Amino acid sequence: MTHEAGWAHAPGALRGPSWLRTPGDVNALVPQLWSTTAHKAGGDLVIGGVALADLVAEHNTPAYVLDEEDFRSRARAFRDAFAGWDVYYAGKAFLCTAVARWIAEEGLCLDVCSAGELTVALRAGVDPRRIGYHGNNKSISELRRAVAAGIGRIIVDSVTEIERLEMITADTGLTARVMLRVTAGVEAHTHEYIATAHEDQKFGLSITSGDAFDAVRRLQAAEGIEMLGLHSHIGSQIFDASGFEVAARRVLALHARVADELGVAMPEMDLGGGFGIAYTTQDDPSEPGQLAAEMARIVDHECRALGVDRPRLSIEPGRAIVGPSVCTVYTVGTVKPVTLDAGAVRTYVSVDGGMSDNVRTALYDADYSCTLANRESAAPATLARVVGKHCEAGDIVVRDEFLPADVAPGDLVAVPGTGAYCRSMASNYNHALRPPVIAVRDGVARVVVRRETEDDLLATDVG
Structure with a gap:
């Protein structure tokens, strides 16, 4: 039964879900949640040979980080496992011209479901005979x-x-x-x-x-x-x-x-x-x-x-190929401990994105994980809620996760598993600018979808 004052005040609300366990090492990655090249080096999260701190220094946050080798290997895994079948990558999960080319190069077909997705596929040079609509x-x-x-x-x-x-x-x-x-x-x-x-x-x-x-x-x-x-x-x-x-x-x-x-x-x-x-x-x-x-x-x-x-x-x-290949990196803006009933405290970690770049938590009640991405911490683990900067109480990115207790403004937080439907369903809510998609491979980062600008935001505003 819902507590009359809301979910935040319900008994046991700060214990987290039953499946979430206090980590032995709050700095460690859970490998199955991340792309195959992701690892920590001295506290820095490295993907595709690129430290996210270095990537952020050049490209800012929030940003979607796409592990090209991981994406290609997952595409090949489906192609090889289903040999003799036709494997259509579901473009609705995430599609851009670079991804459409990767799919074609790895021998998969492509599934589109709008005129816009078809335009991307044809612009990328995908053989129309290998497209499903x-x-x-x-x-x-x-x-x-x-x-x-x-x-x-x-x-x-x-x-x-x-x-x-x-x-x-x-x-x-x-x-x-x-x-x-x-x-x-x-x-x-x-x-x-x-x-x-x-x-x-x-x-x-x-x-x-x-x-x-x-x-x-x-x-x-x-x-x-x-x-x-x-x-x-x-x-x-x-x-x-x-x-x-x-x-x-x-x-x-x-x-x-x-x-x-x-x-x-x-x-x-x-x-x-x-x-x-x-x-x-x-x-x-x-x-x-x-x-x-x-x-x-x-x-x-x-x-x-x-x-x-x-x-x-x-x-x-679609999701099974691109989902684990992408993480989203954010910068922490504020950390706010909120005292609830009986002295319990919930730590709200606010980042510079939110439901405009990942609406799935609000829309589907989806669960996500995250990690501190820019340093190693000796602080104990604390149960936190990572939230966005939008003017909505439901603007939650990660509902429950353990982060170091010393997480602070300026830290980087990375959320794995954001390849499917996050950029595809991203919006300009509150006139937010949609983040870039940055592909990383062999130590090189390249932008495959650039960050929106305020000029982009105003380009269709004929007033």
């Missing part, structure tokens, strides 16, 4: 552009979209290669807003109601449309393959029904993404090899049971 409300102009560009697959999300594609292909004489997004009635164990396969939500067409089969029938009969197969996505931040088992069974049953009743063996199937990462020590994600083996077993078992050949399969990891 998502979205539940693609406009006629967006679809025209996708068809004209020769996009490899458009993931159809509604009957209205089918009608639009029929019109466009009739007008242009071009062919649209499509997949149909279906809802399998499976709800992943995740936040309501990122669980996407239950029936009561905006994506896809229902298998249970028969809407999905009717849409397949129409797509198969349409002139100018090449129907590749079915697409399913059950949610995000998923740690094992168990949720995919039920979804695969239902989607493959529809696949088999289409073959039986319409006489069409659709060549492909996409099981989506949503593979999770470790944001804190409570998270235990599966490795790509384990996911690949379990998902292949599931699909092969169902195909044998249904008496159908296995279609060419694809997945769409």
Whole structure:
């Protein structure tokens, strides 16, 4: 039950969550939360061979620090583990032209879900045939552009979209290669807003109601449309393959029904993404090899049971590739001990960013970790709350974490696991300037997305 004075005054509020333990060494990193090149050297956090203190001296804070080698190695791990599958990097997690090129160079395909993301992909030189285009409300102009560009697959999300594609292909004489997004009635164990396969939500067409089969029938009969197969996505931040088992069974049953009743063996199937990462020590994600083996077993078992050949399969990891590859570094501005009931004290550590560069804590009640990044401390660990500078009580970056008790203004604090959806969902709230993305590799730092300026902020203000 919520305390009448709010969560900060509830009994035990300062004990932290049950999974958070007092560290033996408050200066040490928890390796599974960080990119593979991250380590401490004399108290300095070093990533990609670059000390963050040196990076900050040149580029200021806040800043997203992208470990290029870690990103590429995670992309390769999915590519190799899912050999024989098509691996589409989900650009919505984070996309810029440099990342799009890295994805192409590592042999992955790219998934986009807006005209802007498509523009970035094409500007980066990604082969259109290796692009998938998502979205539940693609406009006629967006679809025209996708068809004209020769996009490899458009993931159809509604009957209205089918009608639009029929019109466009009739007008242009071009062919649209499509997949149909279906809802399998499976709800992943995740936040309501990122669980996407239950029936009561905006994506896809229902298998249970028969809407999905009717849409397949129409797509198969349409002139100018090449129907590749079915697409399913059950949610995000998923740690094992168990949720995919039920979804695969239902989607493959529809696949088999289409073959039986319409006489069409659709060549492909996409099981989506949503593979999770470790944001804190409570998270235990599966490795790509384990996911690949379990998902292949599931699909092969169902195909044998249904008496159908296995279609060419694809997945769409985004967070699992870019999430651990990025940390965000901030400068501490104020440290405020706040006395609560019974003399308990909560330490608020305010940094120079917040919900404008990481809205996930406020939006999804997400948990994050952090570390002091610029020095080693001999002070004992104290439970702190890292908060932003915005005019919102919910502007929290890290809800609970142990930091050295002597954390002070001017210190650097780094938050791992911020590669997915932090820069992508960043805003100009309170007219904040969005931070840069700085790639580091082999001791070299280079800006791949520059920091916004006040001129950028005013560029669209026609008043």
